Structures are given as C-alpha cells and as structure tokens.
Amino acid sequence: MHDWDDAERRAERAQELFDQRRWSEALDELRAAAAINPYNAGWHYHAGLALDEMGRHPEAADAYRRALEVEPNDLRAMTRLGAALRRAGDPAAAIATFERVEAIDADYEPAYCHRIPAYADLGDHDRAEEMFYLARQVRDECPDCYHHLGASLLDRGLLDKAVWCFRRARDLDADYPQIDLRLAGALWRRGDREAARRHFLSALRRDPGDTAALIDFGELLVELGRVEEAGEKFRRAIELAPDRPAGHFHLGLWLARNGGAVGLLGGQAAAAERAMDAFRRALTLDPTFPVAHLRLAALHHARGERALARRHLRAEVLLRPRDPRVLLELSNLLVDTGLARTAVACLKRLVAADPGHAQGWQNLAVAQFLSDRFDDGIASCQRCLAADPKNVMAVYNLALAHERLGRYEDAARWIADGLRLAPRDASLQQLELRVRVLRWKERLGRVVRRVVRRPTR
Numbered sequence: 001m002h003d004w005d006d007a008e009r010r011a012e013r014a015q016e017l018f019d020q021r022r023w024s025e026a027l028d029e030l031r032a033a034a035a036i037n038p039y040n041a042g043w044h045y046h047a048g049l050a051l052d053e054m055g056r057h058p059e060a061a062d063a064y065r066r067a068l069e070v071e072p073n074d075l076r077a078m079t080r081l082g083a084a085l086r087r088a089g090d091p092a093a094a095i096a097t098f099e100r101v102e103a104i105d106a107d108y109e110p111a112y113c114h115r116i117p118a119y120a121d122l123g124d125h126d127r128a129e130e131m132f133y134l135a136r137q138v139r140d141e142c143p144d145c146y147h148h149l150g151a152s153l154l155d156r157g158l159l160d161k162a163v164w165c166f167r168r169a170r171d172l173d174a175d176y177p178q179i180d181l182r183l184a185g186a187l188w189r190r191g192d193r194e195a196a197r198r199h200f201l202s203a204l205r206r207d208p209g210d211t212a213a214l215i216d217f218g219e220l221l222v223e224l225g226r227v228e229e230a231g232e233k234f235r236r237a238i239e240l241a242p243d244r245p246a247g248h249f250h251l252g253l254w255l256a257r258n259g260g261a262v263g264l265l266g267g268q269a270a271a272a273e274r275a276m277d278a279f280r281r282a283l284t285l286d287p288t289f290p291v292a293h294l295r296l297a298a299l300h301h302a303r304g305e306r307a308l309a310r311r312h313l314r315a316e317v318l319l320r321p322r323d324p325r326v327l328l329e330l331s332n333l334l335v336d337t338g339l340a341r342t343a344v345a346c347l348k349r350l351v352a353a354d355p356g357h358a359q360g361w362q363n364l365a366v367a368q369f370l371s372d373r374f375d376d377g378i379a380s381c382q383r384c385l386a387a388d389p390k391n392v393m394a395v396y397n398l399a400l401a402h403e404r405l406g407r408y409e410d411a412a413r414w415i416a417d418g419l420r421l422a423p424r425d426a427s428l429q430q431l432e433l434r435v436r437v438l439r440w441k442e443r444l445g446r447v448v449r450r451v452v453r454r455p456t457r
Helices: 002-019 023-036 041-053 057-070 075-087 091-104 115-121 125-138 143-155 159-172 179-190 193-206 211-223 227-240 245-261 267-285 292-302 306-318 324-336 340-353 358-370 374-387 392-404 408-421 426-453
Strands: none
Touching: 002 023, 002 041, 023 041, 041 057, 041 075, 057 075, 075 091, 075 115, 091 115, 115 125, 115 143, 125 143, 143 159, 143 179, 159 179, 179 193, 179 211, 193 211, 211 227, 211 245, 227 245, 245 267, 245 292, 267 292, 292 306, 292 324, 306 324, 306 340, 324 340, 324 358, 340 358, 358 374, 358 392, 374 392, 392 408, 392 426, 408 426
16 A cells, blocks of 8 residues: 555656656656556656657657556547657658547547648648648637648748748637747748747747757848847857757857958957857767768868868768758869769769759769769760750850860750850850861861872872
C-alpha cells in the first residue's frame, strides 16, 4: 500500500512541475509513478505530453501507446499519438491513427483537423483541404483548422489565402501558439515587410526569449534597412542562448554584409575579422552547421587566402548541402579557387535533384569546360537551353567550346543563334570575328595543303 501512495505523491508532484513547465523533472516523476503502477493511463498520457514539449516525439508516441494499452478507446491519447507520429516524420502512420479515431467517433472533430497537416506533409493538399471542410461540418470555427490550412496554402505559395487563414485563427484565439510568427513569415514572403515587422514585435512581446524569432526578425530588419536594430536582435539571441550556433552564425552574416555600415572601429576589415570569429564559434558549437564553412571560405577567398578557402569549401562539400542556392554559390567558389572537378560533383547533385534548373546546367557546363571535359560541357549547355531557350550565356559557351575544339562551322552556327537573341552582345561579336578569322585560316590551310600535295608533271 505504501508503494501505491508513493506513486500518487509522485504523480501530484509531476502536476506541480507541469504547471512550472519543468518538463524533464515532471517526466521523471511520472515514470517513477508508472513503474509502481503501470495501469494508470493518465500517467502514461502525461508522460507523452512532457516528451512532446521537449521535442522527443518518437518517445512521446510510445508513451501514448502505453496509455492506449490501458484504455484502448481513449480518443485524446489516440489523437496525441497521431500528432506525435506526424511530428516524428511519419505522416502516413499519423493519418492511419486519425482514421481509427474517426471509426470510433465520426463526430470527433480532431480526427479531421489533424489530418490537414499530415496530408500537407505528404504533398496531398487537395486531401488536406477536404479534411478542413469535413472538420467544419463538425465544428464550424476551429483555430487549429485555419492554422493548418494556412500552412498548407503557404507551402503552395498561395500567400493571400494563407494570410487570411492565419488571421482567422488569430481572431478565433488571440493566444494561439506562434500565430504571430506564422503571420510574420507569410507577410514577409508576400512582400509586406512592415506588417511582418509588427507581427514579429507582437510575437516577441509574448515570448521575449524566442531566439529563432529574434534571428528571423533580425533578418527582416536588415531587409528594411534597419541595420543597427538587426544587430541588436542577433546579439540578444546569443545572450539568451550562447551555446546555440544559430545566433553566432547570423551575427557573422550581419557583420560580413553590413560591417562597413555599422560604425565598427577598423571598418570593413575589422567587421570581416569579427564575422570570421562568429562563424568559427558556430562551428565550434556544431561542426556540421550548414553554410558556416562556405561563409568562412568566401571571407578567406576575399582576403586572398586560397588554401584556407579551399579547406573550408571541402568541409562544406562533405556536408552534402541540398539547397540549390548554396550549391550554386559553393560551386562558383570552388571554380574560383581552382577546384573545378569538385564543382562538377556539386552541380551534378543540383541538376539531378532539379533537372529543369537552367542556371545549374549552365554552371555545370562551365565547370566541365574548365576540367577539359568539353563534350560533357556541350551536353550540359544543351540541357540548359532546353530549360531556358533564350539563355545567351549558354549559347555563347557552346560557340566558345566548339571554337576551342576547332569545330569552327558549328561555332559559327551557335554565334548566329546567339546574335539573333542578343544582336548587340559584345562578347558574341568578338567571338564571331575570331571564328571568322580562324575559319579563313583553316580554309587557306586546306588550299595550301592541296597545292603542296598536287603531283608535278
């Protein structure tokens, strides 16, 4: 009997810790209570809630499963299980769980509401919208539904509709979690920077310690030209979370981009040095932090420190970035520092992921030409033109490649195509003159060889 009393006391202590948002300690108490009495579904359920709050969603799903072993038809636990599965990266399993909820009670609105983001995660936005309207048949006004549908619309780039949905969620629940941040992000993407700024301010008034929001707000302030304010946000993020690399990285970006405009003693050179220190700090905290090596490489390259630039470029390549913009910038720096063959590998990854990326094909062609792989480069130029038929640079590169290979007739045809697209292009005009001379010399050479070879009588 004493053990059961101890379990109850631990559960009560866990509730007090929940109220104080001390999730880890609450979890310890709940697990201790459940070890004594594993048949209390509520303790398993609340352990799942604590794990969700800590972002440990696979473990949370296990806790909800244990609650359901005790009470198999507990709709709350089943709904939480579905949400945890989705957050753990398994939207299909989440959907199956919500379908079980619907089978038990077709009028339980969360069974439809929570399928909106699950279908959106799978890219099935039509089904996401269908779930929104099914949910509204059960409950006409649900802030979760509007928020989830807004996120689906945002994924599709339907910014006006997404903003309307987020605003509707906010109207229905002024305290809806992070709704101001959602609105700020959507308005920012739509180009309404001043409105986005106001929502960032509102979000940070609610939660001044949200470092991710501080960093995003800083980036927006840079775009608004409020450079000093932006720096304050990045420094504040570092003060709040000195062991998180993101704040140091974004302070480094801010210094590298705006160092000459923020009144630092020593000007741009001092700002660049401090930016490098910030990037190094980010990498000390997380050696795999994306783009930090690339930013250091760019600064070393600007200072003529080629060996150091190469070292950081190779480190970035090993992280296998996927963002097309990062791959393009990385490949450009690789080429600039004499690592064209490594640039080829990066750009092949880019165009394999997006075969219609014209700039990727164009840059790949250049890297292949610099690696003396002319036929491969010609093929890449042609893929660029398939994606962007009016790409004058690709036409110029094709003409130049054929000229280098001594295929002057082919070069002349590509020059003609280029001049039809850009009649006043100086590079094409110069290349046309050079190819004309080379063709004349080649023809003259053939005539001379025929004369020399003609037998005398």
